[in-house]
Amino acid sequence: MIRGGDPQLALPASRFATACHRAPPHEPGGPLMRTSLRAATRVRSSPRRHFHDGPLCGYVKQGTLSHFDATCASDGVYAKGSALQEPAGPGNVHIGRDLGDVPLILTVLYVLPHGAPFSQDAPNPGCPFE
Numbered sequence: 001m002i003r004g005g006d007p008q009l010a011l012p013a014s015r016f017a018t019a020c021h022r023a024p025p026h027e028p029g030g031p032l033m034r035t036s037l038r039a040a041t042r043v044r045s046s047p048r049r050h051f052h053d054g055p056l057c058g059y060v061k062q063g064t065l066s067h068f069d070a071t072c073a074s075d076g077v078y079a080k081g082s083a084l085q086e087p088a089g090p091g092n093v094h095i096g097r098d099l100g101d102v103p104l105i106l107t108v109l110y111v112l113p114h115g116a117p118f119s120q121d122a123p124n125p126g127c128p129f130e
Helices: 013-020
Strands: 033-042 056-062 065-069 074-078 083-086 094-097 104-113
Touching (some): 074 083
Antiparallel strands (some): 056 083, 056 104, 065 074
């Protein structure tokens, strides 16, 4: 069982390993990395369009995550029990939306360069939603 300070983070390690098994390893001699395990609860309003400076992997504990890429196209729908990964960098802009009836709860492992924010905002390329 993996646990953080928040009880919403608790989940079977095997489920989280499913999400993270392909996460790229830290390269020797590369920048120092930090990891953070956190629960993210989305409300009905959409989060902002963004990217991450490092890869992340996550697990949907509750609800459904609708994921859209930089062209506004759907690139995944993740129901309760699903694992997901997001690659790093400004070339991987996306938005995750909670469009279901059950509030979305994600447990996410971020692998970020030391001092980097969890995400960086990106402009809307013209999608009819934000």
